[in-house]
Amino acid sequence: MLALIARDIALARSQGGGLGAALGFILSVLVLVPLALGPDQALLQRLAPGIMWLSLLLSVLLTADRMFQQDYEDGSLDVMMMGHLPFEVVTLTKALAHWLTVSLPLAVIAPPLGLMLNLDIRQLPLLGLSMIAGSLALTMVASIGGAVTAGLRRGGLLSSLLILPLYVPVLIFGVAVTTSGTGADHSIPALTVLLAIAVISVVIAPWASAAALKAYLR
């Protein structure tokens, strides 16, 4: 399992792509938002956490369909399915590798970028914490979408349609951490719910994506 993580991370590094493109995506959202909404500082400050969450969510979504597709196309997944590891562990590992290479770095980089949208600096640690917890859930849910559309030529749109409804709770509680008022009393409940969602998704997603991939590999 560790070898598999190492392999995926090495692959992601050598190919680049994923993280760089996603980061570019976040940056372009960052430029477009003030252009679309007007450069009103007070308005931007109120919207900043939501916009950062939205751009994190969409950039994870954009990288989702590559999670299994390449390995499906070149046959590596067939080998992994026949290996001695339970296939659910394989999908969990691949999702974790995606989290480590794409979502987690994004979740760490995104909050400071929010300062460009006049984000309240006191919210910065909270936003960072919530994004790190949320990014795990985002990756796990995205892995279901990636697995369901692995064998499809144009799976991107379908996987967004399937994943976005499942992102709703993550987004609600993620944004609630920073908008429900300042101070630990208000944000800790939302943060714990967010952690719970992340943990549940770690349990459910590998099972679902393994089942979906098996349908393609049969």
Added chain:
Amino acid sequence: MQQFANPTQFLKIANVVIPWTWIMTALLFAVGLYGALVTSPADYQQGETVRIIYVHVPAASLALIIYIAMAIFSAIAIIFRHPLADAAAKSAAPIGAVYCFLALATGSFWGKPMWGTWWVWDARLTSMFVLMLLYLGYIAVWHSIDEPHRAAAIARIVAIVGAINVPIVKFSVDWWNTLHQPASIIKLGGPSIDPSMLWPLLTMMTAYGFLFLTLHLTSVRSEIAARKLRQARLQDIGAADGL
């Protein structure tokens, strides 16, 4: 349940049952609509617009129940390899999506005079909208994967994972106290709605249920026919190639 596993057996029963469920549907709608539009009183606050409840609530409840049914059919397909369960889940989805749309549309017509707005991002409205998206996603899976067995396997997972949303819709009005009113029929201490309004509402719910049953049986029947047709075509091609 196993006796329905045989498609021929199912067809035999369905052919007998379908005319009767049509009759039941017509009767229930006649009685329910009479009760809803004529005998039930207007609300003291909402006036005549309260009658929207008789088309709105049944559509919304049935949309939820149909999704649960779809998830259960999918689970049966995974666990028992039941040959008709996939067809049943597949046929239920479009009907559920239409009910869901009906609930959203009538809710919107009701919201304009009562809340002063067509749409609010209230917890129940949002989660109902998400339910609609889940239905559409499920249907899209069937349409975008050509090979039927593979499509069935993927669709099962999508249906079951999406079922997480159902309890969120059901309890959203109790958890988040927002604009939409909380449950008034099924709750602790009995329904808080007057009997003169309750019976037309329940009749309409049963009518919607029977309409679903009729359409669903018909749809499963045509699904079986489509399978047979596909099989026959494949055999024809095989025969033409001399196999």
